[in-house]
Amino acid sequence: MPFFRNPSKEPLWKDEFSVFTSDERYVTRRQFTKFLTLASLGMFVGNLWILAKSRLTKTPAFPTAEVAEIDEIPVRGVKLFTYPTPQDHCIMIRTSEEEYVAYSQKCTHLSCAVYYSAKNDRLECPCHQGFFSVKDGSVLQGPPPRPLPQITLEREGTKLVAIAVKGS
Numbered sequence: 001m002p003f004f005r006n007p008s009k010e011p012l013w014k015d016e017f018s019v020f021t022s023d024e025r026y027v028t029r030r031q032f033t034k035f036l037t038l039a040s041l042g043m044f045v046g047n048l049w050i051l052a053k054s055r056l057t058k059t060p061a062f063p064t065a066e067v068a069e070i071d072e073i074p075v076r077g078v079k080l081f082t083y084p085t086p087q088d089h090c091i092m093i094r095t096s097e098e099e100y101v102a103y104s105q106k107c108t109h110l111s112c113a114v115y116y117s118a119k120n121d122r123l124e125c126p127c128h129q130g131f132f133s134v135k136d137g138s139v140l141q142g143p144p145p146r147p148l149p150q151i152t153l154e155r156e157g158t159k160l161v162a163i164a165v166k167g168s
């Protein structure tokens, strides 16, 4: 006995496979629901994959690298170094007797090298007048879209060492 799904007594296969050219482009509610369900399922599985991958992938460990000796530079003095690779240029500033900060020297706009302006007490990018705060690397003015990545410094005896990069 054939399966009938509606009061018009049309067999199911006629709904699914139209025999009339005029009905070929007609999408039934069932087909549309199937499409939405499969598309949603695909997106759900994709998101699960991304989540699982991000959880299982370990964040890269940063090396520990010596940057300077304590008291090597005066207050408001600057030292340039590279971290974590020789291609990553950074700038360290001694902001007070006990405080040092370090940032990537690459401007977050178009990668020009930033320098420290002691006169204005800020990091400045000469290319498009982008200015960054010395305190936290945040953008003070200009086109840079993000703060400068900050290098985490630690004291090890009489040395300052870089141990990580935040916000890269």
Ligand code: FES
Residues within 6 Å of the ligand: 107, 108, 109, 110, 111, 112, 125, 126, 127, 128, 129, 130, 142, 143, 144
């Ligand atoms: S490259 Fe630094 S502001 Fe444009």
